[in-house]
Structure formats: C-alpha cells, structure tokens
Amino acid sequence: MGLEIGRREREGVVLLDLKGRITAGDESAALRASIEKMERLAGFRLILNMQGVEYVDSTGLGALVMSATSARNAKGAVRLLHVNRRNIELLVMTKIDTIFEVFDDETDAVNSFFPDREIKRFDILAFVQQFRDE
Numbered sequence: 598m599g600l601e602i603g604r605r606e607r608e609g610v611v612l613l614d615l616k617g618r619i620t621a622g623d624e625s626a627a628l629r630a631s632i633e634k635m636e637r638l639a640g641f642r643l644i645l646n647m648q649g650v651e652y653v654d655s656t657g658l659g660a661l662v663m664s665a666t667s668a669r670n671a672k673g674a675v676r677l678l679h680v681n682r683r684n685i686e687l688l689v690m691t692k693i694d695t696i697f698e699v700f701d702d703e704t705d706a707v708n709s710f711f712p713d714r715e716i717k718r719f720d721i722l723a724f725v726q727q728f729r730d731e
Contacts, residue, residue, distance in 0.1 A: 600624035601649075602631050610642045610707050611635060612678075616649030619657030628657075632664045641673035642710045646703070648679035658693060665696045674698075678706045685721060694721050 600623070603614035613631055618624055635641045645664065653661070661677075668675045677699045680688065688694040699719045700706035708714035 600627050607707050612644045614646045618652040620654045621656035625656045625660040628660045636667050643675045644678050644706045646678045676706045
C-alpha cells in the first residue's frame with residue numbers, strides 16, 4: 598500500500614492527512630513533494646495527521662525531519678497528530694520526538710500555533726510508560 602495524502606486547512610493551518618506507509622521510494626517522495634509546495638510560504642504552519650500511518654522506515658523518518666527543517670527555514674513549524682504507539686516508540690528511540698510537538702487532539706494541535714490559546718500537550722513519556730507498565 599502506498600501513501601495517500603489528503604490536504605485540508607483549518608484556521609490557516611494546513612493539515613496533511615496521511616494514510617499508509619512512509620517508506621523509501623514513492624511514499625517518502627510524495628510526502629517531500631507535498632511539503633516542498635509549502636516551503637514557498639513564509640511562516641507556514643503544518644500538521645501531519647499520522648492517524649492512518651501504519652509504518653515508518655528510516656527514509657520516512659528522514660522525510661519527517663526534512664519537514665521540520667524546511668518549516669524552520671521558512672520561519673514556520675510542523676506538528677504531529679495522532680501518532681500510533683509503534684511510531685511514538687520509534688520517535689522516542691531515535692530521539693526525533695525532541696524535534697516535534699506531538700498532539701492527540703486536532704484542536705490542540707491547531708491551537709498550538711496561536712500563543713494566546715490554551716492547549717493540552719501530549720506527554721510522550723507518560724504514553725510510553727503506560728505501555729511499559731502493561
């Protein structure tokens with residue numbers, strides 16, 4: 598299964614709804630191409646909705662890191678939304694979780710781009726600890 602990418606906007610924030618696998622080849626290239634389109638926008642705000650992402654390989658991780666770097670260079674930011682247990686563990690093991698803010702609620706992810714709004718941040722360490730205790 599390839600990677601399907603849906604695009605929508607909410608309050609000026611672009612959400613990319615990802616479904617499938619982010620792996621070497623067409624999948625990571627499609628993600629990079631979607632993000633490169635946004636690089637032209639100064640201060641772009643992007644949320645990668647990973648609810649439908651089954652698997653991420655090392656090339657996929659590179660594409661995620663590239664998205665954060667591109668955003669930072671354009672004075673923007675990228676947030677991750679609805680990351681599943683396996684992918685959270687992968688982010689923690691590779692220390693990529695330090696690059697992204699992760700959210701489990703779309704409204705909180707959107708609100709994180711607006712400093713005057715209250716948000717509930719996702720606690721990755723508590724999430725990982727919960728599964729270790731089970």
